[in-house]
Amino acid sequence: MIRCVWCRSKTAPAAVCADCGGPNSDVRLPGPGQAPDPPARDLPRGFRRRLRFLQNPYVLVGFCCGTTGKLVTAGSVLLGGVNGLSWLVGAAGGLGLCLMTIGPSLWAIGLAWSEKQIHLLRHGLVASGEVTATGEAQGGRQSFWVEYRYEVAGQQYRRTLRDLGAWVSGLEPGRPVHVLYRKKKPHQSTTWPPLGREPVRFNLSHLLEERKKARELKASRTG
Numbered sequence: 001m002i003r004c005v006w007c008r009s010k011t012a013p014a015a016v017c018a019d020c021g022g023p024n025s026d027v028r029l030p031g032p033g034q035a036p037d038p039p040a041r042d043l044p045r046g047f048r049r050r051l052r053f054l055q056n057p058y059v060l061v062g063f064c065c066g067t068t069g070k071l072v073t074a075g076s077v078l079l080g081g082v083n084g085l086s087w088l089v090g091a092a093g094g095l096g097l098c099l100m101t102i103g104p105s106l107w108a109i110g111l112a113w114s115e116k117q118i119h120l121l122r123h124g125l126v127a128s129g130e131v132t133a134t135g136e137a138q139g140g141r142q143s144f145w146v147e148y149r150y151e152v153a154g155q156q157y158r159r160t161l162r163d164l165g166a167w168v169s170g171l172e173p174g175r176p177v178h179v180l181y182r183k184k185k186p187h188q189s190t191t192w193p194p195l196g197r198e199p200v201r202f203n204l205s206h207l208l209e210e211r212k213k214a215r216e217l218k219a220s221r222t223g
């Protein structure tokens with residue numbers, strides 16, 4: 001049994017998922033599978049909802065921040081008349097307003113990311129690609145990456161999809177894949193079917209990762 005990339009249900013390896021009808025991305029199947037339909041293509045049911053909300057950390061954290069902010073602000077307004085608590089009321093009100101600003105911003109960032117992914121899958125132009133390498137991320141996070149290449153108008157492109165499940169490590173270099181790319185920005189692409197979920201990265205963790213890399217580079221130069 002494998003996990004369907006579209007509906008996340010467990011399904012037997014086959015060309016098409018028995019649950020949602022989505023083209024299957026099982027690496028044990030030979031070849032790249034059925035070619036994508038011409039745009040605008042339909043995405044299997046439930047996939048868009050999952051990408052927009054259930055598997056979108058920005059949207060989930062944004063929702064929690066916004067709701068907490070509203071509750072805290074409402075609480076501070078209710079306590080406003082109690083004598084001797086003005087400092088607490090002021091602090092809670094400030095915190096509530098901050099959360100009410102941060103929450104919707106995170107929500108908007110998350111939605112923009114998911115719309116971009118959905119647009120690429122629905123309207124992307126088709127190119128033939130092939131897997132060039134796979135590997136495991138360092139740090140024991142059980143996260144794997146896949147690199148693939150494709151050609152658009154004589155120009156070669158390479159792209160790496162990160163934070164994927166362990167099963168992609170079974171992809172052999174040279175295995176053909178269907179690639180969908182943006183007409184005006186051909187370096188922006190994804191595979192069809194998607195080789196698993198590519199989660200949104202919080203900028204903070206990305207930033208810390210970049211800082212760590214920079215420190216390591218500096219250390220290797222001086223050491």
Ligand SMILES: [Zn+2]
Binds near residue numbers: 019020044
């Ligand atoms: Zn499915």
